Amino acid sequence: MQQRKITFIGAGNMAQAIVAGLVSSGYPASLITVCAPSEHHRAALAARYGVNHHGDNAAGAHDADVIVLAVKPQLMAEVCRQLAATVDFSGKLVLSIAAGVNVSRFYALLGENLAIVRIMPNTPSLVGKGLSGLFAPSGVSESDRAFSADLMCAVGKICWVEDESGINGVIAAAGSAPAYFFLFMDAMQQQAVSMGFDEPTARMMVLQAASGAAALAEANPDQPFSVLRQNVTSKGGTTAAALQVFEQQQLNHTIAEAMQAAVARAEEMEKSF
Numbered sequence: 001m002q003q004r005k006i007t008f009i010g011a012g013n014m015a016q017a018i019v020a021g022l023v024s025s026g027y028p029a030s031l032i033t034v035c036a037p038s039e040h041h042r043a044a045l046a047a048r049y050g051v052n053h054h055g056d057n058a059a060g061a062h063d064a065d066v067i068v069l070a071v072k073p074q075l076m077a078e079v080c081r082q083l084a085a086t087v088d089f090s091g092k093l094v095l096s097i098a099a100g101v102n103v104s105r106f107y108a109l110l111g112e113n114l115a116i117v118r119i120m121p122n123t124p125s126l127v128g129k130g131l132s133g134l135f136a137p138s139g140v141s142e143s144d145r146a147f148s149a150d151l152m153c154a155v156g157k158i159c160w161v162e163d164e165s166g167i168n169g170v171i172a173a174a175g176s177a178p179a180y181f182f183l184f185m186d187a188m189q190q191q192a193v194s195m196g197f198d199e200p201t202a203r204m205m206v207l208q209a210a211s212g213a214a215a216l217a218e219a220n221p222d223q224p225f226s227v228l229r230q231n232v233t234s235k236g237g238t239t240a241a242a243l244q245v246f247e248q249q250q251l252n253h254t255i256a257e258a259m260q261a262a263v264a265r266a267e268e269m270e271k272s273f
């Protein structure tokens, strides 16, 4: 992978996940800078991963080759305006990981000739198990595309989307998705505790079932999830009884509605931020 100076603007959950994955995959920490107003946030990251840190975004971004915009969407316009006032973006690659902020918005904020790639990662990047969707507008060079892909491959798997709207699909299917699984796992743990297990045992059972199911699916790439599900489901047995409840409660419909709500919110954010 090309080695470029990378500056993260924002030092929160997602910046940390990417920095952690990068450093543990061997990317030189000395080439990474994190910027955030909170001394506590950025110093914690610097101490943990050996990266540089700065309280002033523009100063931190000044000599960067790559600027990763990792602040909340509602702060993005203000942060970009401040950067644009002093930083020359020509020759720099900008990567935005924000939900709901379009490339056209970045052109308006940072200049029409901007080299920008939108990336939608997720928090499992922290442990090298991320999934990132990437979108590059037509003017972005092969070298910048390759760098963006390599960067996110360092923390998980990637997929490119042809149209920018595809990023919102990635949000629904992967960016927000760890939270869906945690919701499910939390509910299962609570029920296992209600059935008499102590919390650590309940957590271990749920976690092992979840990671075991994911590992089984990974080990059998040709088997649809529905077949793997059938393999657990004895006719007239316990799994069938449980699945019948999910079906009666129209779980599939609920999941579809939830994912559509994530897309709708991203579209709404595109109009607001």
Ligand SMILES: NC(=O)C1=CN([C@@H]2O[C@H](COP(=O)(O)OP(=O)(O)OC[C@H]3O[C@@H](n4cnc5c(N)ncnc54)[C@H](O)[C@@H]3O)[C@@H](O)[C@H]2O)C=CC1
Binding pocket: 009, 010, 011, 012, 013, 014, 015, 035, 036, 037, 038, 041, 057, 070, 071, 072, 073, 075, 079, 097, 098, 099, 120, 121, 122, 123, 175, 176
């Ligand atoms: N958390 C997630 O699972 C995912 C988040 N994202 C996107 O990543 C972005 C960041 O989200 P999180 O890391 O979850 O948020 P967060 O709240 O954990 O982190 C935001 C960071 O921005 C910093 N910050 C605040 N004002 C700033 C300023 N003026 N200049 C520089 N830094 C400033 C904060 O100190 C904090 O370190 C968002 O745009 C979100 O849409 C994308 C995919 C997944």
Ligand SMILES: O=C(O)[C@@H]1CCC=N1
Binding pocket: 099, 171, 175, 176
């Ligand atoms: O909840 C959010 O808006 C961000 C984007 C995907 C995951 N977290």
